[in-house]
Amino acid sequence: KKLGVALVGLGYYSTDLLGPALQMTQHCELRGIVTGSPEKIPVWQEKYGIKDTNIYNYDNFDQIANNKDIDVVYVVLPPSMHAEYTIRAAKAGKHVWCEKPMAPTVAECESMIKACKDNNVKLAIGYRCQHDPNIQAYMKAAKEKTFGKVKMITSAAGYFDGRTDHWKQNKALGGGVMGDMGVYALQGARLATGEEPISVLAQTFTTRPEIYHEVEETAMFQLEFPSGARASCHTSFGINMNYLNINYEKGWIRMKPHSSYNGNNGEMSNGTIINFPIENQQATQMDDDALSLINGTDLLVPGEEGLRDIRVVEAVYKSAKNNELIKI
Ligand code: NAD
Structure with a gap:
């Protein structure tokens, strides 16, 4: 089984590192994107064969709750947006991978951990x-x-x-x-x-x-x-x-x-x-985290570490x- 991953935010790190690294993973598949930049959609669809039904913007993002293709939402936005998108993803019932720094404040980090616990999803931080x-x-x-x-x-x-x-x-x-x-x-x-x-x-x-x-x-x-x-x-x-x-x-x-x-x-x-x-650090990270989710074992870098x-x-x-x- 492969986990379906949706990247939120298609800037430098998603474009240059995570997108290509996802192609090298064994246990993940890049299936969705969440972006505020419509011009990026055809580029990503052509490159990675992403289905029309797996494309979201920041307004309709919460509908990802109904999408069985997506198991994990990976938040790759500026840090001030990490808490909001982590919490929305958790409420949508998706596991969350969130980039570092986890969030600007301790209070936000705590609310992210709580939201994931409350919604019975796991939270990993991208400390590759x-x-x-x-x-x-x-x-x-x-x-x-x-x-x-x-x-x-x-x-x-x-x-x-x-x-x-x-x-x-x-x-x-x-x-x-x-x-x-x-x-x-x-x-x-x-x-x-x-x-x-x-x-x-x-x-x-x-x-x-x-x-x-x-x-x-x-x-x-x-x-x-x-x-x-x-x-x-x-x-x-x-x-x-x-x-x-x-x-x-x-x-x-x-x-x-x-x-x-x-x-x-x-x-x-x-x-x-x-x-x-190590062939690719980000691929290793995402495969490690995917295996933890698949096997129900502890994540190497959970929210508490962020x-x-x-x-x-x-x-x-x-x-x-x-x-x-x-x-x-
Ligand atoms: P970036 O500026 O290249 O990309 C940010 C993305 O967020 C863009 O696609 C942009 O359109 C979008 N965005 C949405 N709302 C925005 C707003 N109000 N202002 C600015 N951008 C907005 O940044 P990046 O370098 O890709 O970094 C994204 C996250 O990834 C950060 O948390 C960063 O620390 C992390 N990162 C981690 C690593 C790592 O090695 N783990 C490396 C690079 C970046």
């Missing part, structure tokens, strides 16, 4: 890296304490974004680097320790105020974990950077890159090379605004 064996390698080191306790982490995720008019620069649409790339820097630290931070000290700033005046271009945040581990995390829309250095009591792991679509790799202080082949990040994101903003240490 957690499905990548190269990332799982350092998650395993945290669990098995291969090199003892984690002492200090440096985690960075950023790229130079040259665009000047995009939702990533718009506060109302859920922009800002912290939710966008910052969650990768944060995931690096959280997954490397296997713990949740207990305090945050953060700064945000911009070098291009003409573009980044509503939201931050760059954020730097320090995390303290219950075990005593500390992390220094950096994220930016102005700097290309992608690495994770984990220093343990008895060794180290270096990943570079650690949050790319492909090619995540690294090295351990004992000489072990981390370089597992929420954990947003708790820290909120604390980062509060810390930066008040210039104070925030306890979580």
Whole structure:
């Protein structure tokens, strides 16, 4: 059995990554689209053979409840729209896959989790890296304490974004680097320790105020974990950077890159090379999640995991605004 997936929002990520990746999955089939841009419909229909009856816009989307072809709705919209479309999909009785960041606020994340529970559907967040064996390698080191306790982490995720008019620069649409790339820097630290931070000290700033005046271009945040581990995390829309250095009591792991679509790799202080082949991260993610739904097993990255990040994101903003240490 294959699960029928409908993509909501046909922007960059759906067009360039998820649409093609769905063709590589074994347990999913791209059967529907939800779009506010009618000109995209013939292009997607021609490319993927989508039936007329499986095409929706943002107004008639709720009618997807009556469509047996669609098992999963994948929300790939700007972050401020994630809660609304997740909740509407849940009410339509569809499982939901939602892109990161889960939503701009903890309150929205909680309402998304509740809506899915209330409607007896599952919610997964699109943290593709957690499905990548190269990332799982350092998650395993945290669990098995291969090199003892984690002492200090440096985690960075950023790229130079040259665009000047995009939702990533718009506060109302859920922009800002912290939710966008910052969650990768944060995931690096959280997954490397296997713990949740207990305090945050953060700064945000911009070098291009003409573009980044509503939201931050760059954020730097320090995390303290219950075990005593500390992390220094950096994220930016102005700097290309992608690495994770984990220093343990008895060794180290270096990943570079650690949050790319492909090619995540690294090295351990004992000489072990981390370089597992993975054909397509998004296809792996969607097949993992489809199998969990088919078999009724736990999702690798449920809504609760998206929420954990947003708790820290909120604390980062509060810390930066008040210039104070925030306890979580
Ligand atoms: P995008 O701007 O390219 O696409 C957004 C889509 O939403 C467009 O089709 C646009 O038409 C539609 N939309 C509907 N209402 C809109 C509005 N009011 N303003 C702007 N767009 C509106 O963005 P994207 O890069 O495809 O990102 C979409 C989501 O996917 C985001 O949550 C983003 O963080 C996530 N994403 C995840 C990854 C990943 O690696 N997991 C990579 C890229 C993007």
